[in-house]
Amino acid sequence: MTMQFDRVSVTKGTREILSEITLSLTEQRIGVIGNNGSGKSTFLRLFNGLEKPSTGTVRFGESTDDLRRHVGFMFQNPDNQIVYPMVEEDLAFGLKARKLPKAESETRIERVLSELSLTHLKGRLTHQLSGGEKQMVALAGVLVTEPEMIVFDEPTTLLDLRNKMQFMRVLATLPQPAVVVSHDLDLLAGFDRILHIAGGRIHADGRPEDVIPAYKALCEDLGGC
Numbered sequence: 766m767t768m769q770f771d772r773v774s775v776t777k778g779t780r781e782i783l784s785e786i787t788l789s790l791t792e793q794r795i796g797v798i799g800n801n802g803s804g805k806s807t808f809l810r811l812f813n814g815l816e817k818p819s820t821g822t823v824r825f826g827e828s829t830d831d832l833r834r835h836v837g838f839m840f841q842n843p844d845n846q847i848v849y850p851m852v853e854e855d856l857a858f859g860l861k862a863r864k865l866p867k868a869e870s871e872t873r874i875e876r877v878l879s880e881l882s883l884t885h886l887k888g889r890l891t892h893q894l895s896g897g898e899k900q901m902v903a904l905a906g907v908l909v910t911e912p913e914m915i916v917f918d919e920p921t922t923l924l925d926l927r928n929k930m931q932f933m934r935v936l937a938t939l940p941q942p943a944v945v946v947s948h949d950l951d952l953l954a955g956f957d958r959i960l961h962i963a964g965g966r967i968h969a970d971g972r973p974e975d976v977i978p979a980y981k982a983l984c985e986d987l988g989g990c
């Protein structure tokens with residue numbers, strides 16, 4: 766399924782945050798890089814309708830207005846994603862909205878927790894979890910809903926090495942297409958395509974072996990990126 770951006774701009778007040786973005790995204794693994802404030806999160810939020818274009822259209826297959834049903838979103842800050850006091854309840858929440866039978870919901874939750882080595886957190890209170898544990902529970906919360914595409918906003922910022930490797934393993938085997946915003950350029954090295962956003966525009970678009978070194982070179986040249 767293709768995610769299509771057609772002349773998409775996002776304006777807040779008088780400020781244009783994203784300008785005239787036109788893209789056809791068909792790859793399995795797409796990385797998004799760029800400086801703080803360049804527009805990466807805003808770009809990502811368009812994928813599942815958390816942000817609406819001021820002008821232009823975002824289309825996933827034939828859908829333009831119910832993107833949330835198709836595209837899962839993993840937030841940069843897990844506190845924005847985890848809503849229930851218990852881990853198990855929180856994971857069940859996303860499935861209730863999809864009217865999944867209770868037994869199937871429980872099976873899915875067990876499976877995802879086991880895949881992420883998180884079964885020990887099932888009965889824990891979410892507000893007592895560490896930052897990295899919350900980030901992993903947020904990941905589980907997205908995976909249980911089995912969306913057709915998943916977008917990740919800086920998914921590894923709070924993770925220790927073990928959980929970062931766990932995340933990378935999950936990403937490598939995920940059947941769905943994934944879009945990952947990250948400042949961790951090593952995470953994106955094996956991806957199919959990298960978009961470099963600068964000043965709300967697509968500054969570069971291509972293979973990681975081309976786009977990432979060019980971005981690094983720009984930043985090494987002080988003030989260049």
Ligand SMILES: Nc1ncnc2c1ncn2[C@@H]1O[C@H](COP(=O)(O)OP(=O)(O)OP(=O)(O)O)[C@@H](O)[C@H]1O
Pocket residue numbers: 777780782799800801802803804805806807808
């Ligand atoms: N609601 C808003 N009103 C005004 N400005 C906004 C709003 N939301 C975002 N911005 C501005 O838009 C710009 C892009 O923000 P965005 O969060 O998309 O950047 P980013 O590339 O994800 O940054 P970071 O790497 O720091 O997470 C920033 O300058 C931000 O201050």
